[in-house]
Amino acid sequence: MRQPTGSAYFMDDQHPPLARHTLAILVDNEPGVLARVIGLFSGRGYNIDSLTVSEVSLETHLSRITIVTTGPAGVVDQIKTQLDRLVPVHSVVDLTLTGKSLERELMLIKVRGKGDQRAEALRLAEAFRARVIDATIESFIFEITGKPDKLDQFIVLMAPLGLVEVSRTGVAAIARGPEGMTG
Amino acid sequence: MTETMTGAEIVIRALADQGVAHIFGYPGGAVLPIYDALFQQNAIEHVLVRHEQGATHMAEGYARSTNKPGVVLVTSGPGATNAVTGLTDALMDSIPMVCITGQVPTHLIGSDAFQECDTVGITRPCTKHNYLVKDVNDLAQILHEAFFVATNGRPGPVVVDIPKDVQFATGRYVGPENVVHKSYHPKLKGDVDKIKAAVELLAGAKKPIFYTGGGVINSGPEATRLLREFAEVTGVPVTSTLMGLGCYPASGPQWLGMLGMHGTYEANNAMHDCDVMVCIGARFDDRITGRLDAFSPGSRKIHIDIDPSQINKNVKVEIGVIGDVANVLGDMLRVWRASGATLDASAMKEWWAEIDGWRARDCLFFRQSGETIKPQQAVKRLYELTKGPNTYITTEVGQHQMWAAQYYRFDEPNRWMTSGGLGTMGYGMPAAIGVQKAHPDALVIDIAGEASIQMCIQELSTAVQYNLPVKIFILNNEYMGMVRQWQQLLHGSRYSHSYSEALPDFVKLAEAYGASGLRCEKAGDLDATIRAMLDTPGPVVVDCIVDKTENVFPMIPSGRAHNEMLLGEAGEQRIDEAITDEGKMLV
Numbered sequence: 218m219r220q221p222t223g224s225a226y227f228m229d230d231q232h233p234p235l236a237r238h239t240l241a242i243l244v245d246n247e248p249g250v251l252a253r254v255i256g257l258f259s260g261r262g263y264n265i266d267s268l269t270v271s272e273v274s275l276e277t278h279l280s281r282i283t284i285v286t287t288g289p290a291g292v293v294d295q296i297k298t299q300l301d302r303l304v305p306v307h308s309v310v311d312l313t314l315t316g317k318s319l320e321r322e323l324m325l326i327k328v329r330g331k332g333d334q335r336a337e338a339l340r341l342a343e344a345f346r347a348r349v350i351d352a353t354i355e356s357f358i359f360e361i362t363g364k365p366d367k368l369d370q371f372i373v374l375m376a377p378l379g380l381v382e383v384s385r386t387g388v389a390a391i392a393r394g395p396e397g398m399t400g
Numbered sequence: 401m402t403e404t405m406t407g408a409e410i411v412i413r414a415l416a417d418q419g420v421a422h423i424f425g426y427p428g429g430a431v432l433p434i435y436d437a438l439f440q441q442n443a444i445e446h447v448l449v450r451h452e453q454g455a456t457h458m459a460e461g462y463a464r465s466t467n468k469p470g471v472v473l474v475t476s477g478p479g480a481t482n483a484v485t486g487l488t489d490a491l492m493d494s495i496p497m498v499c500i501t502g503q504v505p506t507h508l509i510g511s512d513a514f515q516e517c518d519t520v521g522i523t524r525p526c527t528k529h530n531y532l533v534k535d536v537n538d539l540a541q542i543l544h545e546a547f548f549v550a551t552n553g554r555p556g557p558v559v560v561d562i563p564k565d566v567q568f569a570t571g572r573y574v575g576p577e578n579v580v581h582k583s584y585h586p587k588l589k590g591d592v593d594k595i596k597a598a599v600e601l602l603a604g605a606k607k608p609i610f611y612t613g614g615g616v617i618n619s620g621p622e623a624t625r626l627l628r629e630f631a632e633v634t635g636v637p638v639t640s641t642l643m644g645l646g647c648y649p650a651s652g653p654q655w656l657g658m659l660g661m662h663g664t665y666e667a668n669n670a671m672h673d674c675d676v677m678v679c680i681g682a683r684f685d686d687r688i689t690g691r692l693d694a695f696s697p698g699s700r701k702i703h704i705d706i707d708p709s710q711i712n713k714n715v716k717v718e719i720g721v722i723g724d725v726a727n728v729l730g731d732m733l734r735v736w737r738a739s740g741a742t743l744d745a746s747a748m749k750e751w752w753a754e755i756d757g758w759r760a761r762d763c764l765f766f767r768q769s770g771e772t773i774k775p776q777q778a779v780k781r782l783y784e785l786t787k788g789p790n791t792y793i794t795t796e797v798g799q800h801q802m803w804a805a806q807y808y809r810f811d812e813p814n815r816w817m818t819s820g821g822l823g824t825m826g827y828g829m830p831a832a833i834g835v836q837k838a839h840p841d842a843l844v845i846d847i848a849g850e851a852s853i854q855m856c857i858q859e860l861s862t863a864v865q866y867n868l869p870v871k872i873f874i875l876n877n878e879y880m881g882m883v884r885q886w887q888q889l890l891h892g893s894r895y896s897h898s899y900s901e902a903l904p905d906f907v908k909l910a911e912a913y914g915a916s917g918l919r920c921e922k923a924g925d926l927d928a929t930i931r932a933m934l935d936t937p938g939p940v941v942v943d944c945i946v947d948k949t950e951n952v953f954p955m956i957p958s959g960r961a962h963n964e965m966l967l968g969e970a971g972e973q974r975i976d977e978a979i980t981d982e983g984k985m986l987v
């Protein structure tokens with residue numbers, strides 16, 4: 218079926234290609250702001266793959282929200298412009314579209330095992346530059362930073378070696394070069 | 401010097417300093433301190449409504465007819481939830497509104513206290529912005545900010561939720577003078593380069609059109625004036641959305657009538673065939689575009705809007721100018737004149753000849769014969785007998801709303817209040833009351849349907865209490881006519897639950913409320929009844945019994961393009977063959 222109208226009730230069985238987008242949003246650090254931002258995704262039934270929030274300017278109380286989502290380009294662009302018009306939002310950048318951005322994530326991962334398994338986990342951790350931040354006779358907690366897919370890969374390797382649990386911060390992202398986002 | 405006072409007094413003072421003269425409200429436990437403060441002052445007049453939804457629509461009517469924000473005061477819990485429909489309505493139609501809600505005391509929030517609800521949570525998606533005030537010392541600043549946000553940029557509703565302890569607490573008052581918003585700075589001036597490009601594109605047009613909307617009216621009288629001037633200077637034909645009626649005069653030579661689903665043949669054909677479209681303060685809503693892939697396929701488009709998120713939302717445009725309509729039109733006119741631009745005179749002559757051909761179809765033609773009143777005839781006579789710059793029309797939602805838009809003709813902005821985006825039945829009478837409060841000497845008429853009017857009928861009591869002489873003109877077809885029309889066209893004439901059973905006697909109902917009631921059943925009595933309505937002081941309800949099965953034409957069936965319009969008596973199509981299976985999926 219073609220797209221005959223923009224009507225709200227049109228059953229559109231077209232599937233525009235989905236792509237991963239990383240959005241950076243500067244907001245006033247005030248109650249409710251996160252709910253406002255998230256509402257634009259949840260109201261459309263869109264999932265957020267990753268979310269990080271933290272205050273980034275002590276004097277101006279600005280927080281930076283980084284959201285990774287997957288959706289059709291047109292819809293993500295709509296979300297971006299609608300984020301931009303929210304009252305406490307200062308600026309929004311789609312880092313995927315501007316290109317040249319860096320993404321990093323931190324993960325804590327607990328692995329339980331003995332003997333060869335334990336030694337193997339430690340060897341792999343070294344190869345991935347993961348640090349041991351807690352150890353017992355039968356377990357390790359590793360701290361590892363990197364691009365999200367490096368972390369994914371590490372989890373895959375730890376799975377057969379006694380993976381217990383994982384805690385990830387979500388993606389922090391920033392554009393390369395001298396320019397910055399302005400509040 | 402800073403003054404200290406209670407939170408409740410801060411509310412009153414802030415409203416007064418914002419120039420608020422009237423508020424619409426309903427008391428309850430969580431706003432008692434504010435009601436107490438209201439009792440002890442004379443600056444602000446409070447209108448007691450009968451249902452909080454009524455208060456929100458009154459505020460909308462007030463705002464839409466004055467370009468000032470409407471103000472609502474309601475209690476926590478059910479007071480706030482009852483206001484949700486009107487808040488959503490105001491958000492959809494960009495109506496400036498400040499709604500103050502009471503809340504349970506701060507320490508009880510989240511404890512399922514009596515009449516507690518998460519007001520900021522519930523209203524977050526249906527307001528432009530909202531606030532929960534936790535500290536009385538922030539209250540004044542927040543209230544002033546609320547007015548700023550409601551009225552600047554694209555207007556909209558703002559909720560300020562005030563816990564009862566904050567209303568009792570004593571704190572500092574600050575005036576509105578120094579309130580600057582941290583992050584909200586809407587762009588009002590259009591980019592010069594974009595404006596130049598737009599003028600250039602328009603100047604090269606052979607079949608241009610101005611597609612105007614509610615944004616022109618929101619922008620204010622200057623925008624209307626500039627639009628008229630720009631139209632006159634360029635000679636471009638003008639159409640408008642439901643929300644924009646009145647921004648270009650219906651009696652003006654370049655007026656094509658309303659466009660869209662029930663728009664005129666000439667407006668929709670001109671939209672379809674134009675080569676340059678200038679969209680001014682409208683948003684390419686699905687009622688307007690019809691089938692998107694066939695919407696004005698040959699045109700290049702310029703979109704002027706204050707809300708950047710509207711540009712390229714439904715329809716891709718060549719040039720998007722972000723800014724306030726009055727600013728942008730002023731700049732465009734200047735550039736137009738400075739560059740000595742003119743449209744190709746012979747092309748324009750041909751374009752107008754084509755338009756005149758469409759006009760000749762007389763798409764709003766209907767036949768009034770016999771004594772059964774055609775609803776179109778009722779609106780037409782109402783228009784003839786009540787037209788004038790001091791007449792304001794509101795509507796409910798349904799067929800009568802479309803007939804009002806088609807047959808009542810507006811020469812001025814702010815005279816037409818209707819629920820466009822949300823389509824809220826029950827809007828019209830409270831909106832009329834709000835208009836009448838703002839314009840005590842005006843003639844205010846709600847053109848209603850017998851089903852819609854029952855959704856906020858209780859506000860008749862408000863009209864009576866405040867002696868607001870609104871006239872409620874019910875086109876009584878004993879059907880939810882718009883639903884019936886769709887069932888006829890799309891659902892094999894299976895009229896599922898669209899018959900208005902067990903209707904009240906509207907004349908007696910009006911009398912029971914202390915208003916007056918009139919009934920009109922014959923076409924020959926229409927004029928006399930309308931005159932009697934005008935001569936009867938106070939609120940009047942007219943029960944005008946009309947043809948039960950009349951349909952609204954022209955109509956672009958869902959899923960069809962602008963040039964595939966169905967005409968009523970002006971055309972001869974078979975309506976049941978006109979709608980495809982795809983179209984049946986649409987609303």
Ligand SMILES: Cc1ncc(C[n+]2csc(CCOP(=O)(O)OP(=O)(O)O)c2C)c(N)n1
Nearest residue numbers: 798799800825849850851852879880881882
């Ligand atoms: C609150 C609400 N509920 C339902 C609808 C759906 N609806 C649209 S028009 C309509 C019928 C209106 O009937 P009436 O007021 O008699 O007007 P008519 O179409 O007959 O002129 C209905 C139910 C709506 N718009 N608003």
Ligand SMILES: [Mg+2]
Nearest residue numbers: 849850879881
């Ligand atoms: Mg009806």
